[in-house]
Amino acid sequence: MKLQYVGVRKAFGAKTVLDGIDLNVGVGGAIALIGASGSGKSTLLRCTNLLEPIDDGAILLDGDDITEPGRDADPVRRRIGMVFQSFNLFPHMSVLSNVTLAPRKVLGTSKSAATDAAMTMLTRFGLADKAGDYPDRLSGGQQQRVAIVRALQMNPEIMLLDEITSALDPELVGEVLNVVRDLRADGMTMIFATHEMSFAREIADTVCFLKNGVITEQGPPQQIFSAPTHQDTKEFLARVIASGRL
Amino acid sequence: MKRQIIAAAALSAILLAACGDDEKSSDTTAAANQTAAECAVGKTITDGTLTIATGEPAFPPYVINDATPEDGQGFEAAVAMAVAAELGFDAANVVWTRTAFDAVIAPGPKDFDFNLQQFTITPERSEVVTFSQGYYTSSQAIFGLVDSPAAGAATLADLKGLKIGVAAGTTSVTYIEDVIQPDSEPLIFNDNAAAKEALDSNQIDAIVSDLPTALYITAVEMEGTTVFGQIEGSGTDEFGLLLAKDSPIAPCVDLALTALKASGALDTITTTWMSDYVEAPVISLG
Amino acid sequence: MTEEYGADAHKASAPLRSGNNPSRRTLFERAQRRRSTLLAATSTALLVGLVIWLVPRLSGWKRVRKSFFDGHTFSLAFKPVLNAFLLDVKIFLVCAPLIVLFGMGIALSRSVRSPLLFPLRMAATLYVDIVRGVPIILWLYLIGFGGAGLLNVREVGLGPIKIGTLLFLGGVALVVTYSAYVAEVFRAGIEGVHESQRSGARSLGLSTWHTNRHVVLPQAVRRVIPPLMNDFISLQKDVALVSVLGPIEALRRADVLQDKLFNFTPFVVAAVLFLCVSIPLTRTADYLLAKERRTMSGTAVR
Numbered sequence: 034m035k036l037q038y039v040g041v042r043k044a045f046g047a048k049t050v051l052d053g054i055d056l057n058v059g060v061g062g063a064i065a066l067i068g069a070s071g072s073g074k075s076t077l078l079r080c081t082n083l084l085e086p087i088d089d090g091a092i093l094l095d096g097d098d099i100t101e102p103g104r105d106a107d108p109v110r111r112r113i114g115m116v117f118q119s120f121n122l123f124p125h126m127s128v129l130s131n132v133t134l135a136p137r138k139v140l141g142t143s144k145s146a147a148t149d150a151a152m153t154m155l156t157r158f159g160l161a162d163k164a165g166d167y168p169d170r171l172s173g174g175q176q177q178r179v180a181i182v183r184a185l186q187m188n189p190e191i192m193l194l195d196e197i198t199s200a201l202d203p204e205l206v207g208e209v210l211n212v213v214r215d216l217r218a219d220g221m222t223m224i225f226a227t228h229e230m231s232f233a234r235e236i237a238d239t240v241c242f243l244k245n246g247v248i249t250e251q252g253p254p255q256q257i258f259s260a261p262t263h264q265d266t267k268e269f270l271a272r273v274i275a276s277g278r279l
Numbered sequence: 280m281k282r283q284i285i286a287a288a289a290l291s292a293i294l295l296a297a298c299g300d301d302e303k304s305s306d307t308t309a310a311a312n313q314t315a316a317e318c319a320v321g322k323t324i325t326d327g328t329l330t331i332a333t334g335e336p337a338f339p340p341y342v343i344n345d346a347t348p349e350d351g352q353g354f355e356a357a358v359a360m361a362v363a364a365e366l367g368f369d370a371a372n373v374v375w376t377r378t379a380f381d382a383v384i385a386p387g388p389k390d391f392d393f394n395l396q397q398f399t400i401t402p403e404r405s406e407v408v409t410f411s412q413g414y415y416t417s418s419q420a421i422f423g424l425v426d427s428p429a430a431g432a433a434t435l436a437d438l439k440g441l442k443i444g445v446a447a448g449t450t451s452v453t454y455i456e457d458v459i460q461p462d463s464e465p466l467i468f469n470d471n472a473a474a475k476e477a478l479d480s481n482q483i484d485a486i487v488s489d490l491p492t493a494l495y496i497t498a499v500e501m502e503g504t505t506v507f508g509q510i511e512g513s514g515t516d517e518f519g520l521l522l523a524k525d526s527p528i529a530p531c532v533d534l535a536l537t538a539l540k541a542s543g544a545l546d547t548i549t550t551t552w553m554s555d556y557v558e559a560p561v562i563s564l565g
Numbered sequence: 566m567t568e569e570y571g572a573d574a575h576k577a578s579a580p581l582r583s584g585n586n587p588s589r590r591t592l593f594e595r596a597q598r599r600r601s602t603l604l605a606a607t608s609t610a611l612l613v614g615l616v617i618w619l620v621p622r623l624s625g626w627k628r629v630r631k632s633f634f635d636g637h638t639f640s641l642a643f644k645p646v647l648n649a650f651l652l653d654v655k656i657f658l659v660c661a662p663l664i665v666l667f668g669m670g671i672a673l674s675r676s677v678r679s680p681l682l683f684p685l686r687m688a689a690t691l692y693v694d695i696v697r698g699v700p701i702i703l704w705l706y707l708i709g710f711g712g713a714g715l716l717n718v719r720e721v722g723l724g725p726i727k728i729g730t731l732l733f734l735g736g737v738a739l740v741v742t743y744s745a746y747v748a749e750v751f752r753a754g755i756e757g758v759h760e761s762q763r764s765g766a767r768s769l770g771l772s773t774w775h776t777n778r779h780v781v782l783p784q785a786v787r788r789v790i791p792p793l794m795n796d797f798i799s800l801q802k803d804v805a806l807v808s809v810l811g812p813i814e815a816l817r818r819a820d821v822l823q824d825k826l827f828n829f830t831p832f833v834v835a836a837v838l839f840l841c842v843s844i845p846l847t848r849t850a851d852y853l854l855a856k857e858r859r860t861m862s863g864t865a866v867r
Contacts, residue, residue, distance in 0.1 A: 082768055111770035121765030125783050134779055135769035180765075187769055403827035442719065444811060448824050456821075466731065466811025467821065473710070477811060480713035482731050 035060045035222050036081070036191060040090035043076055043246075050076045052246035053090070058191075058224060063217055065233035065254070066226040068243035069269065074226035075118075077243075078193045081224070082113040094191075111139060114189030118196045120176045122168040122183070128155070129164040132183045140187070147186070154182045158212055174205030181212050192216065194225035230273055234258050242266045315538060316367030318531035323392050329368040331359050332391035335377040339499070340491060340552050341397065348375045354552035355395050358414050361544055362393075362520070365535035366528075384408060389523040393532055397491065399450060400519040409524050411532045413517030414545065415553075419454050420493040420509040421562070423478055423485035429507050435459065435564050442466070444474040444483035450516050451487045458513070459487070475501055489516055491553065508562035635830045642822045642831035649818035650838045656736055656804040656814070657842075661797060663740045668747030673777065675748070676755050689748075696745035701738075702806055708738040709810040735807035743800055750792045754785035787857060794850040798843050815839070 036058035043051040050073045058064055066074040079085045081092060083099065083106040092100045099109045123131050132155070133147040142150075155161050158178050168176055177197055184192065194213065198206040210232050216223065217236045227233050233240055233254065240257040242250045242265070250263040261267050323329055333355065336345045343352040349370060351360040363373045376391055383394055384404055393411070400410045421438065423429050429441050435458070443465040445451045455465050466483055468474045471492065477483045478501070486493075490509050497504040520536075522529050539545040587595075620626060674682075674689035696704070712734040720727045758781050766776040786793075808817040815835045822831035 079764075084764055084768060106767075107770055107772050110768055113768075115768040117761065117765065117768075119761055121761045123762065123765070123780055123784075125787065126779075135771055138775045138779065139770045139772075184769065401827075447817065447820055452821050453825055464813060466729075467808070467813055467817050468811050469809055473809065473811075476710040477713070477731065480710060480730075481717050482713050482719060482729070482811070 034058070034093075035062065035095065036224075037093040037096075038077075038090070039093065041077070041080065041087050041092060042089035043073075043080055043085060043087050050246055051080070051087070054246075054248060056241065056248060056251070058222065061220050061222055062239065063222075063237045064224040065237035065240045066224065066243055067228075067230065067233060067240060067257075067269075072243040073246045074243055075195050078115065078195045078224065078226060081191075081193055082110050082115050084115075107139075111187055112190045113193060114184035114187055114191070115193040116177070116180050116184050116195065116197045118199050120168070120173070120180045120200075122176055122180055124168050127165050127167055128160065128171070128179050131168065131179060132186055135183070136186050151182070151186060154185060155179075158182060158215075159208075172205060173201045174208045177201065177205075177209045178212055181209070181216075185216075190222060192221050192223040192225075194223060194227070196226050196228065198227070198229055230258065230270075242269065244269070313534065315365045315531050315535035318534055319366040319368075319528055322528040322531060324390070325374075327372060329363050329366060329373050330376060330391045331363065331373060332376045332378045332383075332389075332394035333359075334380060334396035337377075337396070339495065349373060354415070354548065355397070357548045357552060358539075358545070359393075359395055359520075361539055361548060362532060362535045365538050366531060383521060387523075389526075392522070392526070392528055394521040395518070397489075397518050398521045399516045407524060409522045409526055409529050410519035411522065411529065412536050413519050414536055415518040415549065416514040417489040417491055417516040417518065418509045418511075419451055419487055419513035420490040420506055421485050421487050422493040422497050422504055422506040423483075424503055425505050427484050427507075429485040430505075432507055432562055434562065435510070438485075438562070441484040442482070444468060444477050444486045446471045446474055446486075446488065449488060451489065454510075454513060454515075455487055458510075471496065478504070494553075508560040510562045511564050631828075633829045633833055635828055638822075638826055638828045638830035639834060641826065642819065642834045645822065646815050646818050646831055646834045647838060649813055650815035650835070652812060652814040653801075653804045653839075654842065656732075656739070656807060657801050660736050660739045660743070660804070661800060664743045664747055664800070667740060667744035669751055669782070671744060671748035672751035672755055675752055693745045693748055696742055697749075701742045701803065702809065704742050705735060705738045705806055705809055708741065709734045712737070729812065731810040732807065732812045735810045735812065739800065739804065739807070743796065743803075747793065747796055750789050750796060751785060753792075754789035755781060757788055758784045787854075790850060790854055794847060798846065801843055801846070802839060 034057055036056075038054045038056040041051050041054040042049070050071075052073075054073075054077060056064070066077065068074055076085065080087050080100075086102075087100050090100075091098045094109065094112065122128075123134070126134065129148065129151055132151040133142075133144070136142040136147045136150070137144060152161060152164065155164055158181075160175060160178055160182070163171055163175060163179070168179070171179065181197075197213075198209050201209065206229065210229065213223075213225070213232075214236060225233075225237075235254075237254050239251060240254050241248045242257065242261075242263070244265050250257060250261060250266045256262075257266065258270065261270060319329075331348075333342060333348060337348055337353075337355075338345065339353060341353050341355040342348045343356070344350055348356045349360070351357050351370075360370065360373065363370075378391070378394060380396065383389070383398075384407065395414075397417075398404075398410070399417075400413060404410070421429060421432070421443075429438070432438055438459050439461050440463075441461055442463050443455055443459070443461055445455055445465055445467055447467050447469055452465075452467060455461065465487075466474075466477060468477065471486070471488060474483070474486045475496070478486060485507065486496075488496075490506070493506045497506050520532055522532065536545070539548075671689045671692060674685045675693070677686050709731055713730050716730055716734075718730055721730050721733045722728060762780055762784065763776060766780040771780070805814055805816040808814050813821075815838060816832075819831035819835040823829060
C-alpha cells in the first residue's frame with residue numbers, strides 16, 4: 034500500500050473541512066477525487082504533502098506516518114509532487130530555471146545534469162522552444178505543462194494534481210490532459226481532484242466522491258458514473274450531466 | 280592670507296596695548312570736544328532712560344548674576360554700567376533687556392540702545408548693524424583634560440600633532456585651519472557641549488576656543504580640565520557694543536569708551552573680571 | 566506526440582500591413598508622438614522662459630542672487646566642499662549594503678512562522694519599533710557619543726584600515742536606524758508575495774531557506790525597489806548627519822565657508838553635489854525596473 038489515509042480530520046477554525054477520511058492508494062494507482070467546491074478535495078491533497086497540518090488521524094506513506102507532529106516535512110515533499118490549479122510557476126525565473134531549481138538545490142544535481150533532464154522532458158511535452166521564456170509569455174496550457182514537468186523533475190513517487198485544468202480555457206485543457214495520460218501510461222501513482230468527469234472516467238481506477246468532508250461513495254469509475262448507489266452522488270452527477278460536463 | 284591675518288592681529292594688538300585709544304572714525308554727527316553725556320542727550324530710544332540688552336541667559340565672567348545685570352558684577356555688566364555712567368545715566372535710569380543672538384544681527388530697528396554679549400566685530404556684520412569701537416580683544420586659547428598631550432605646549436609647533444575639536448560657527452574654526460594647521464584634520468562639532476563630550480570620551484586631545492569661553496568651561500562646566508594657554512598674537516576677535524545701523528547714539532557710545540580707555544577704567548574692569556587673563560600661559564607662535 | 570501540444574491561441578498576430586507600407590496604426594502613433602513632443606517642448610520652453618524673465622524682476626532678486634548664487638564664492642567653495650563630499654560618498658557606499666543586509670535580516674526575522682523562533686520575531690519587532698520611534702539624530706548622539714565613551718579609543722579598525730571612532734560610530738548609527746526602516750519595506754515586499762508561491766516552492770521539497778532565497782526574496786525585492794530607492798535617496802542626504810559627531814563632510818564644510826565668507830553659495834555647491842549623486846541613482850533604478858518588467862511580462866496596457 035503506497036498511501037493510506039486513516040481517519041484524517043482537518044478544520045479551519047470552526048469550519049470542519051475533512052471529517053474522517055479513510056482511503057488506500059496502491060502503487061501505480063490513480064484516484065480521482067470528485068465533488069462540489071468546498072467538499073475538501075483540495076484540502077485533502079494539501080494535507081497529503083503536508084502543506085496543511087491535519088488535526089486528527091494519520092497519513093501513511095509506505096507504512097510510515099508522515100503526519101507525526103514535529104516531523105520534518107521537506108524529505109516527505111521530495112517524494113510527493115504537486116501541481117496546482119493556478120500553476121504557481123515562479124514569474125521571475127525562466128521556464129528552464131523554474132524546472133531545474135529544485136533538483137539543483139534540493140537534490141544537489143549539477144546544473145548541466147539538471148538542464149539535460151529538464152530539456153528531455155520539456156521536449157517530450159513540446160515545450161523545448163519555451164525553455165528560455167518567462168512564464169508570463171506562455172499560455173495557460175503551456176504554463177501548466179511546465180508546472181507538471183517541474184514537479185516531475187524531483188522524481189516523485191506520487192503526483193497530486195489539484196484541479197489542474199480548472200483555470201484553463203477549454204481548448205487548452207486537452208494538451209494538459211494528454212500529459213497526464215502519458216504519466217498514467219508510465220505507471221505514476223496519482224491522486225487528482227478534477228471536474229473533468231470524462232477524463233476521470235477514462236484514466237482513474239478508483240473514483241471518490243467527496244461531500245462535507247467525507248468520502249460518501251468510492252468505487253471504480255464504471256460504478257460511480259454509471260451506477261452510483263448513494264443519493265448524494267446521484268444528485269451531484271445529475272447536476273454535472275445537466276451542465277453538459279459529462 | 281595667513282601672514283596677513285597674523286600681521287593684522289599683531290598690529291592691532293600692539294596698537295591696543297600701546298595706544299589705548301584708537302583711530303576709528305566715528306560718525307560725523309559727534310562734535311569735537313563734546314563729552315559723551317552731552318552727546319547722548321535725547322538720543323536714546325526711550326527719553327531719559329538708557330536701554331541695554333544682553334543675552335538670555337547671561338553668564339560669568341561677563342555677567343555674574345543673571346537676574347540683576349544692573350549690579351555691574353561681571354565684565355560686560357561692569358563695562359555697560361561704566362559706559363552708561365559716561366553717557367550721563369545713573370543706575371536708576373538704566374533698563375536691562377534680553378535678546379537672542381541671531382535676531383540681533385538681522386537688519387532692522389532694535390528695541391535697545393546698545394547690546395553686548397561678546398559680539399565679535401566683523402565687516403560683514405558691520406553692513407547690517409553698527410559696532411562701537413572694541414572694548415575687549417579676545418585671543419584664541421586651547422584647553423582640555425589635565426593629562427592631555429597638549430599640556431605643556433609652548434609653541435604653535437607643539438599643537439600640530441594634536442587631535443583638536445572645535446565648535447562650528449566660531450572664529451576658532453578659521454584659526455585652526457589657517458594658523459594652527461594641525462597634521463590631523465580637526466573635528467568640528469555643532470557646539471562646545473558636543474566638543475566636551477568628545478573630550479570626555481578621549482576622542483580629541485584639546486579644544487580651541489576664545490579665551491573667555493575656555494576659562495568658563497574649565498572653571499565651571501568641566502571637571503579636570505585646564506587652559507593650556509592662550510596663543511600669542513591671536514587676538515583677532517574684538518568685542519564691540521552692538522547698535523542699530525547708523526544709530527544716533529553710536530558716536531556718543533564711542534566717546535564714552537574712549538574716555539574709559541583714556542582714564543584706565545576699562546583696564547581696571549578688564550583686570551578685575553578677566554583676571555585669569557594674565558595667568559593663562561602664552562603659547563608663542565614659535 | 567508533439568503535434569498534440571503547442572497549438573495554442575496566443576501567437577502574436579501579424580500587424581496589418583501590406584508589403585513595406587507602415588500600418589495605419591503605426592502612422593497614427595507616429596503623428597501622436599510628434600504632437601505630444603511638440604506640446605511638451607513648447608510648454609517647457611514657455612515655463613522656463615517665464616521663470617528666466619520673471620524672477621530677476623522680483624525686487625529681492627539681486628540680494629538673493631548675491632547671497633545664494635555668487636559666482637566668485639562658488640569657485641572658492643567648490644574644491645573644499647567637493648573634497649568633503651567624498652566623505653559623504655564613502656559613508657554612503659559603506660553603509661548602504663550593510664543596511665540592505667541588516668534590513669533583510671530583520672524583515673526575515675519578523676516573517677518567521679515557526680513557534681520555536683518566536684523570541685527572534687519578538688526581538689526584531691521590538692527593534693523596529695524602538696529604533697523608528699526615536700529621531701535619527703538622537704540615535705546619532707546616543708550611539709556616537711555614548712559609544713565613544715564606552716569604547717574609549719581614538720580609532721577603530723581591522724589591520725591596516727583604521728577610521729576615527731566617532732566616524733565609525735556615526736556609520737553604525739546610520740546602519741542601525743536605516744535598517745529598521747528598510748526592514749519594514751522589505752517586510753511589505755515579502756508579505757506581498759502571494760502565498761501560492763510558497764506553496765509551489767515548498768511542495769517541490771525546497772527548504773524554508775531555499776524558498777526564501779530563490780523564490781520569495783527575489784520577488785519581494787523587485788516589488789519594493791521604488792520605496793527602497795526612496796529610502797536610499799534619503800540616506801544619501803542623511804549621511805551629512807554624521808557631522809554632528811565631528812567629521813567634516815560636505816554640509817559642515819559648506820557651513821564653515823558660509824561663516825567665513827558670509828554667503829550661502831557654499832550650500833548651493835553642496836546641494837549641486839548631492840544632486841549629482843541622487844539623480845543618477847534614481848534614473849538607474851528606474852532603468853533597471855523597466856528592464857525587469859520588459860523581460861518578465863508580455864505587453865503593457867496603455
